[in-house]
């Protein structure tokens with residue numbers, strides 16, 4: 274089996290599919306001999322789909338009922354009985370960051386300085402001269418025998434043309450090569466900045482390249498990311514999304530008028546966008562959005578906006594999620610509330626204004642006390658402002674106070690959650706929050722039972738973009754360390770169908786797009802995925818092995834996998 278993008282295939286699908294069935298294209302595309310999970314409770318299953326003008330025009334239950342107008346070409350593709358689901362809609366991504374991460378080398382997992390240098394060389398050799406190598410989480414000398422700190426002398430020979438500024442995962446220590454030190458004007462004569470330190474050779478006093486808690490010394494010399502680099506990142510991210518079956522994203526976080534939004538709109542105009550994007554901007558910029566006429570869900574089928582992000586607190590990993598009770602491993606600490614919540618009236622003023630202007634609120638809240646506080650402010654907004662279909666969102670909604678499930682449901686607040694975190698953080702979360710709070714943590718079943726709308730996403734690149742890994746996480750709750758084969762807090766497991774619904778119709782609702790997408794029914798956009806195996810049939814522990822064979826966005830194939838064996842997924846007649 275070979276993976277490839279449709280555009281690179283010399284074969285049959287390329288000839289017919291890009292022109293047929295997509296928006297404005299002539300012809301009708303029939304996907305037959307399929308098992309379609311429509312996501313629609315009225316007609317949950319179909320045997321095939323008819324696609325015209327980029328949308329689903331009909332469901333097929335029985336192939337004998339085919340009957341098409343004579344004057345347009347009809348392309349029929351036999352899917353060999355495979356499962357088709359609506360395209361996945363990731364409700365929380367950082368798409369450009371994800372693209373940059375895809376383009377970055379993996380230096381961190383090098384187990385010796387020699388291997389680290391080898392990988393750095395391979396990467397640097399492929400870059401244009403002068404391009405900065407500026408990477409977070411790029412090395413960890415604790416992994417190396419004897420734990421020697423690296424130095425500029427270690428990396429100078431393999432980076433003769435590119436300034437280098439690469440950090441340890443903790444973000445506190447960075448390594449610069451000589452070109453970077455030169456560009457930043459750091460010499461033996463440079464004094465240590467307050468709170469930071471430039472490591473120096475004890476014999477000569479010259480900087481070694483290691484700089485501690487003073488990244489601003491180097492950062493000021495690094496040029497802004499160029500438009501060309503953004504394009505490279507976007508191209509990489511789009512290709513990856515097609516590969517894993519993601520057809521829509523709800524992305525963080527843009528400045529109004531930023532290069533990211535401009536590029537997405539340009540790609541959309543030129544027909545090069547293969548993912549639909551709901552761009553979220555910062556709550557603090559709400560008047561700019563409102564003045565520009567942006568409202569919740571404004572835009573076209575490709576690039577939309579009108580949702581605003583703010584942080585209420587930090588995260589569990591850094592013990593900054595804001596909790597009612599102290600952390601189990603640190604009785605002094607309850608986490609940190611973001612400045613915009615101190616006092617909450619600051620947040621309320623912004624939130625009420627944005628809500629009155631018809632903009633949606635997507636608020637990051639992870640700790641139980643932060644979530645409660647955001648819900649309090651949402652209640653004030655509801656009480657003060659005229660009623661409308663506002664669809665408040667809490668991003669992450671990770672550690673819930675038991676009393677707040679019902680409150681979220683009552684106000685219709687969307688839980689925008691990332692199940693992969695449950696099996697990743699689940700390895701150590703209980704150490705930080707204790708067993709009692711763990712019971713209402715990543716509580717997907719409880720949201721559904723309370724009746725709170727659920728939308729699935731990943732926070733890519735924090736977690737993998739691959740939706741089947743997220744579905745696996747929500748259904749099995751098996752932590753990555755293998756410590757919970759029956760699931761961590763197994764009462765909170767959900768079914769495959771519930772997970773698929775949260776990832777398709779649930780996410781579409783969260784972006785005011787449920788009329789356009791999220792189900793495979795007549796009138797909806799032809800965004801879909803053909804899967805290698807049926808998630809409704811495979812054992813749960815194998816869900817993460819399922820891969821897309823075909824991804825389609827708006828009636829256009831953006832991924833087609835050729836199979837070596839006969840009778841693969843693509844047999845146009």
Ligand SMILES: [Zn+2]
Nearest residue numbers: 365367525732
């Ligand atoms: Zn995020």
